[in-house]
Amino acid sequence: MESSKTPFDIAIIGAGIGGLALAIGLLRQNVTYTLYEGASEYAAVGAGVALGPNALRAMDLIDSRFRGLYDSISTGNTSPEKEHSMMEALMIEEGFGEKHGWTGASWGSKHARTSAHRKALLDIMTSLIPLSTVKFNKRVNTLHQEGTRVFITFEDGEVVEADAVVGCDGIKSITRRAVLGATHPDLVEPTYAGRYAYRAIVPMQEAVKIIGCYAPDATMFMGPGASMSVYPISKGTECNVVALKKDNQPWIHKEFTKEVTREEMVGDFNIDSRLVKLLEWAKPLRWSLHHHISTPTYFKNCICILGDSAHASTPFQAAGAAQCLEDALILSRLLGLVQNSIDILNVFKVYDLIRRPRAQHVVQTSIEAGEIFSFSHPEIGNDMKKIVENCNRRFEWIWEHDLEADVKEAEEQFRILTMQGEQID
Numbered sequence: 001m002e003s004s005k006t007p008f009d010i011a012i013i014g015a016g017i018g019g020l021a022l023a024i025g026l027l028r029q030n031v032t033y034t035l036y037e038g039a040s041e042y043a044a045v046g047a048g049v050a051l052g053p054n055a056l057r058a059m060d061l062i063d064s065r066f067r068g069l070y071d072s073i074s075t076g077n078t079s080p081e082k083e084h085s086m087m088e089a090l091m092i093e094e095g096f097g098e099k100h101g102w103t104g105a106s107w108g109s110k111h112a113r114t115s116a117h118r119k120a121l122l123d124i125m126t127s128l129i130p131l132s133t134v135k136f137n138k139r140v141n142t143l144h145q146e147g148t149r150v151f152i153t154f155e156d157g158e159v160v161e162a163d164a165v166v167g168c169d170g171i172k173s174i175t176r177r178a179v180l181g182a183t184h185p186d187l188v189e190p191t192y193a194g195r196y197a198y199r200a201i202v203p204m205q206e207a208v209k210i211i212g213c214y215a216p217d218a219t220m221f222m223g224p225g226a227s228m229s230v231y232p233i234s235k236g237t238e239c240n241v242v243a244l245k246k247d248n249q250p251w252i253h254k255e256f257t258k259e260v261t262r263e264e265m266v267g268d269f270n271i272d273s274r275l276v277k278l279l280e281w282a283k284p285l286r287w288s289l290h291h292h293i294s295t296p297t298y299f300k301n302c303i304c305i306l307g308d309s310a311h312a313s314t315p316f317q318a319a320g321a322a323q324c325l326e327d328a329l330i331l332s333r334l335l336g337l338v339q340n341s342i343d344i345l346n347v348f349k350v351y352d353l354i355r356r357p358r359a360q361h362v363v364q365t366s367i368e369a370g371e372i373f374s375f376s377h378p379e380i381g382n383d384m385k386k387i388v389e390n391c392n393r394r395f396e397w398i399w400e401h402d403l404e405a406d407v408k409e410a411e412e413q414f415r416i417l418t419m420q421g422e423q424i425d
């Protein structure tokens with residue numbers, strides 16, 4: 001491990017948005033850590049990412065420099081009058097809903113909409129993290145605890161020790177197995193959400209040629225069994241496209257992606273011919289959507305899980321990365337209070353108490369949002385007015401959540417537990 005500033009050492013596994021955010025937070029709190037990443041370098045998977053107001057507040061509270069850097073790379077809607085529009089809702093069918101007299105309406109927030117290219121987000125996050133604290137090509141094979149130490153065995157045979165491990169190793173997490181394997185073996189693997197996605201990044205000039213004024217502002221096209229969202233990234237020079245398809249079959253492939261033919265991809269959608277053209281920019285690669293619909297605990301002794309390893313969600317509320325940031329905020333602030341490695345158990349207990357109900361609620365409500373956007377919700381169906389009304393209500397608890405109150409509550413709970421001398425077996 002790195003030379004200690006704190007009398008305990010934390011191993012972070014995985015350098016995705018969750019692991020990087022935790023590293024930034026721990027640096028801010030002067031907590032010693034080593035970040036182990038299985039890949040040979042930092043890499044961003046996917047294309048764009050939309051970050052709601054809660055994500056921005058979490059960045060600010062983790063380290064104000066993080067938020068400042070994000071502001072320098074993030075992109076809002078291009079039309080000034082749509083600054084606060086989170087999504088304009090249209091129908092995916094030919095004519096975008098004109099036949100039904102639907103000309104579009106937005107759901108919004110009092111805050112401005114922002115999104116970013118994932119590579120740009122990765123670059124600003126890694127710029128805050130000393131390379132000396134990161135070890136690449138370190139794929140974890142197993143974790144086991146002996147007394148108060150955790151032993152991490154890597155694929156290359158090396159074994160290292162730490163006082164605690166935070167698994168930020170994504171949806172196929174090894175750490176999740178260490179936390180849940182013995183007590184809830186059926187909840188270790190993610191379950192197929194019955195949806196898959198195609199993704200594309202289209203030069204904005206081309207996207208505007210194809211769908212006109214809808215490309216430079218966030219827009220969601222919805223219809224039976226499918227939806228497609230577009231939003232600007234890269235300072236408006238590129239358009240991020242995600243096409244989502246409902247699937248009634250089980251996902252039988254070993255990998256979470258499956259190559260198909262271009263014809264199969266286009267055949268998946270019965271949509272406006274302009275959207276078919278937009279889809280031509282996508283790789284014919286199905287990305288399955290799996291999630292962790294139930295996670296009964298986020299820790300076991302000195303091992304805990306953060307981000308998708310804890311609460312992988314379908315993307316319908318565009319909230320998964322934001323939940324990683326909220327996790328990192330609470331966990332880094334709590335670890336910043338630790339004087340002695342014995343207290344880490346109390347940190348994980350409080351982290352679980354504060355974070356799990358909210359993050360799991362995001363996973364659950366995202367399922368319903370997916371139903372709404374594919375016209376499958378029994379009470380809403382294809383009523384666009386009701387969909388917009390629902391969305392104007394449904395995001396408030398996610399976006400407007402008081403994170404400072406969460407931090408205060410977490411710190412208070414930690415103090416109470418520590419004063420009681422309570423630890424967890």
Ligand SMILES: Cc1cc2nc3c(=O)[nH]c(=O)nc-3n(C[C@H](O)[C@H](O)[C@H](O)COP(=O)(O)OP(=O)(O)OC[C@H]3O[C@@H](n4cnc5c(N)ncnc54)[C@H](O)[C@@H]3O)c2cc1C
Nearest residue numbers: 014016017018038050140169170307308318319320321322
């Ligand atoms: C189609 C789609 C669109 C989305 N859009 C949005 C959006 O707009 N807004 C939003 O907030 N969220 C969105 N999300 C969710 C968001 O992308 C995720 O919640 C987030 O990226 C998860 O980050 P993570 O760090 O937990 O995991 P990951 O990004 O998966 O990172 C895990 C890291 O751990 C490493 N790793 C894995 N196993 C090991 C091992 N054994 N040893 C060492 N290292 C290991 C991996 O190499 C990787 O670097 C979307 C998701 C999808 C699928």
